[in-house]
Amino acid sequence: xxxxxxxxxxxxxxxxxxxxxxxxxxxxxxxxxxxxxxxxxxxxxxxxxxxxxxxxxxxxxxxxxxxxxxxxxxxxxxxxxxxxxxxxxxxxxxxxxxxxxxxxxxxxxxxxxxxxxxxxxxxxxxxxxxxxxxxxxxxxxxxxxxxxxxxxxxxxxxxxxxxxxxxxxxxxxx
Amino acid sequence: xxxxxxxxxxxxxxxxxxxxxxxxxxxxxxxxxxxxxxxxxxxxxxxxxxxxxxxxxxxxxxxxxxxxxxxxxxxxxxxxxxxxxxxxxxxxxxxxxxxxxxxxxxxxxxxxxxxxxxxxxxxxxxxxxxxxxxxxxxxxxxxxxxxxxxxxxxxxxxxxxxxxxxxxxxxxxx
Numbered sequence: 001x002x003x004x005x006x007x008x009x010x011x012x013x014x015x016x017x018x019x020x021x022x023x024x025x026x027x028x029x030x031x032x033x034x035x036x037x038x039x040x041x042x043x044x045x046x047x048x049x050x051x052x053x054x055x056x057x058x059x060x061x062x063x064x065x066x067x068x069x070x071x072x073x074x075x076x077x078x079x080x081x082x083x084x085x086x087x088x089x090x091x092x093x094x095x096x097x098x099x100x101x102x103x104x105x106x107x108x109x110x111x112x113x114x115x116x117x118x119x120x121x122x123x124x125x126x127x128x129x130x131x132x133x134x135x136x137x138x139x140x141x142x143x144x145x146x147x148x149x150x151x152x153x154x155x156x157x158x159x160x161x162x163x164x165x166x167x168x169x170x171x172x173x174x
Numbered sequence: 175x176x177x178x179x180x181x182x183x184x185x186x187x188x189x190x191x192x193x194x195x196x197x198x199x200x201x202x203x204x205x206x207x208x209x210x211x212x213x214x215x216x217x218x219x220x221x222x223x224x225x226x227x228x229x230x231x232x233x234x235x236x237x238x239x240x241x242x243x244x245x246x247x248x249x250x251x252x253x254x255x256x257x258x259x260x261x262x263x264x265x266x267x268x269x270x271x272x273x274x275x276x277x278x279x280x281x282x283x284x285x286x287x288x289x290x291x292x293x294x295x296x297x298x299x300x301x302x303x304x305x306x307x308x309x310x311x312x313x314x315x316x317x318x319x320x321x322x323x324x325x326x327x328x329x330x331x332x333x334x335x336x337x338x339x340x341x342x343x344x345x346x347x348x
Contacts, residue, residue, distance in 0.1 A: 028283060032245060032282075038273075041261075042261060046254055047250075049246070055258070061191060065224070071206060076208045076222055077251070080247075082210075097212075107205050108205075109204075114328070121202075124333030126338065134344065135347040135348075157342075159298030162337060164302060
């Protein structure tokens with residue numbers, strides 16, 4: 001065990017990693033790419049860098065429930081983004097975390113729009129409630145400050161909380 | 175092989191599944207829940223219903239790159255949501271799909287806000303370009319119509335394209 005480790009992380013190495021990214025101005029505009037391929041029925045596999053993950057629909061939507069749905073990945077990703085940010089920010093401030101869990105609850109209205117059962121409506125998330133449960137070696141006021149900073153600077157939180165421009169096109173292959 | 179199957183899906187069973195959901199008015203307001211637990215360092219595990227998935231950060235951010243990042247899950251989930259919707263809608267219209275792939279490219283600015291290197295800025299996605307490549311037994315105009323309907327009614331697309339209210343709180347455990 002690295003004697004300089006905090007929350008399992010080498011704080012000095014983490015600061016150097018951040019400084020290295022910060023020295024590249026083009027890194028401020030982060031770019032990502034993904035591909036999605038059809039496996040069968042309503043199963044799909046997403047490819048991002050050297051990773052893949054699978055998506056399916058539950059049985060009440062004619063899927064086989066082999067994997068989470070797309071919306072479940074988004075909800076979980078909001079939680080993991082906030083959890084990652086909290087551990088990242090707390091560690092940089094020298095706070096030791098003993099225990100951490102995030103609970104999320106969401107509602108979307110009107111889901112029937114996706115199913116073709118309603119002509120109008122917003123089938124995306126209307127609201128998401130997120131609650132962080134945390135035990136850490138710091139004053140409660142400091143923990144609240146780190147959490148508020150984390151929420152404010154969360155990439156997934158900001159992607160959902162503001163409007164992202166989606167440019168969608170189709171290439172019909174003969 | 176079910177003789178009534180189209181794109182591997184039993185069209186009649188799919189229509190009945192949708193009708194069954196449609197008969198429950200409360201299903202229009204779909205609710206989802208997720209939990210996120212800390213595994214170690216910057217690794218987290220998300221729990222949704224009977225499924226789990228893991229998230230990590232790449233090595234240039236002090237992670238070990240064991241899994242996709244939270245933002246990569248969101249980008250991939252946008253692609254899988256659009257792909258799912260397209261197969262779902264095309265199948266209901268009796269269109270046989272021979273091949274399908276979705277490519278996504280995104281940009282976020284300013285990522286440095288998440289890293290604590292910039293005080294202001296929007297660390298979420300600014301824009302995402304999505305391109306569907308598809309080979310299907312239908313007129314190009316029909317395929318374009320199905321795609322446009324799919325984009326308009328996509329749950330993940332609508333979650334990113336509009337503003338979701340995020341209510342975040344913290345429970346500091348003594």
